[in-house]
Amino acid sequence: MPASPSTARAINDRLALRLLQQEGPLTAGQLKQLTGLSRPTVADLVERLTASGLIAVVGESGEQRRGPNARLYGIVADRAHLAALDVRTEGVSVIVSDLLGRVLAEASAPIGGDAGTGPAVEQAVALVERxxxxxxxxxxxxxxxxxPGLIDPAGGELRDSTGLPAWHRRLVAVLQERFPDARVSVENETNLAALAEQRDGAARDRDTFVLLWLGLGVGAAVVLDGALRRGASGGAGEIGFLPVPGTAGLPSATDCDGGFHSLVGAQAVAGLAARHGVAAPVPPHEPHAAALVRTAVERSGTDAAAARFLDALAGRVALGAAAAVAVLDPGCLVLAGEIGRAGGDAFAARVQDRLARMSPLVTEVRSSTLGGGAVLRGALLTARDRAQDELFAPTGR
Structure with a gap:
């Protein structure tokens, strides 16, 4: 059944807007060439999008740089402003961008563990406002x-989780109160890191992969056939609870101690380093476990103890990764989080070697290329996609 005229116009408009987003400013002739639409159809959509305030003439192109055919059309970037937040146990980072995702301002602020829920939320909201x-x-x-934590797939709310500050859940509601016209949404940090790596980072050439987050806590994100998989309760990737050999017990429904977390969480990594005699000064703004891994990688060529520590840690990481590989066969594993990125390509190669010994399924292990900015980048990408989906929606004309 052929599309109605209004549906066809909406499809054409969105196609043109996506091209302008991806390619930058274009002339009507370039839009005609890239879309395959007729000249009158392109002229109509340019007129519609200009009248709606979504695009505007931003310059001219061509040798003579004059006349209607030389006009360059671009998305009106300040039609909407977006904010992205990376909420951690100890603080908040925020960026504000235009509709194209260009960062206009950014800031971070620590939030002390002794701050009450109200003061902590106020600090975070004030940072967004500034x-x-x-x-x-x-x-x-x-x-x-x-x-961090589980997101309710039905309501999109951050669920109450043991060990996470109470102000995290309250923050979402207060931001909605303070910015009543804004569309506020929350997503698990590991999922956002995976979306960012898929779009702009280590998994750009992969439709299927698993991102393993190694930091203070442990998590995973699963992307299958280009789509992020959250699971029935939003808990897909809670790999810290995975029972593995080598722990003192088993995890429980409320505590991941005894699970994979007990082998590769920050505290476990620090303990493993100490047993191998690996030490490192703690530089500002870097977690201790990450500093230990980074230092061990730097010394591993000449320091046998550092090499043994990395081999032992890679073996531990491979235990949890092998379970994901056996079930999902992702073909690619991205190591992210503070510890994952501290290990870099050298540690990723060690994990890949251990996995190859444990599984017949070929899996390439890569280090995150976005580093500490992956969560913020993912939050910004999802905010931009949501804003564009709404603003670029059919207008009914």
């Missing part, structure tokens, strides 16, 4: 938040 003001954003269209 950053938006610095960016020149009178209002925020969309706010994307990355946070």
């Amino acid at each position: 950053t938006a003001k610095e960016a020149g954003a009178d209002r925020l269209h969309t706010v994307g938040i990355g946070a």
Whole structure:
């Protein structure tokens, strides 16, 4: 059944907007060439999108640089402002961007563990307000938040989780109150890191992969056939609870001690390093476990103890990774989080070697290329996609 005229116009409009987003400003002739649409159809959609305030003439192109055919059309970037937050146990980072995702302002602030729920939330919200003001954003269209913990797939809310600060859950509600016109959404931080690595990082050439987050806690994100898989309860990737050999017991429904977390969480990594005689000064703004791994990688060529520590840690990581590989056969594993990125390509190669000994399924192990900015990048990408989906929606004309 052929599409109705209004549906065809909506499809053409969205196609043109996506091309302008990906390629930058284009002339009507370039849009005609890239879309395959007729000249009158392109002229109509340019007129519609200009009238709706979504695109505007941003310059001219060509040798003579004059006349209607030389006009360059681009998306009106300040049509909407977006905010992205990376919410951690000990603080918050925020960026504010335009509709194209160009960062206009960014800031971070620590939030002490002794701060009460109310003061902690106020600190975080005030940081968002200051950053938006610095960016020149009178209002925020969309706010994307990355946070540790489970996200309820039905309501999209951060579920109450043992060990996480109470202010995390309250923050989402207060941001919605303070920015009543904004579309506020929250996503698990590991899932956002995977989306960012898929779009702009280590998994750009992969439709199927698993991202393993190694940091203070342990998590995983699963991307199958290009789509992020959250699971029935939002808990897909809670690999810290995975029972593995080598622990003192078994995990419980409320505590991942005894699971994979007990082998590769930050505290376990520090203990393993100590048993191998590996020590490192703790530089500012780097977790101790990450500093130990980074230092061991730097010394592993000449320090046998450092090499043994990395081999032992790679063996531990491979235990949990092998379970994901056996069930999902992702073909690619991305090591992220503070510890994963501290190990870099050298540690990824060690994990890949251990996996090859444990599984017949060929799996390439890669290190994150986005590093500590992966969660913020993922939050911004999801905020931008949501804003564009709404703003680029059919207008009914």
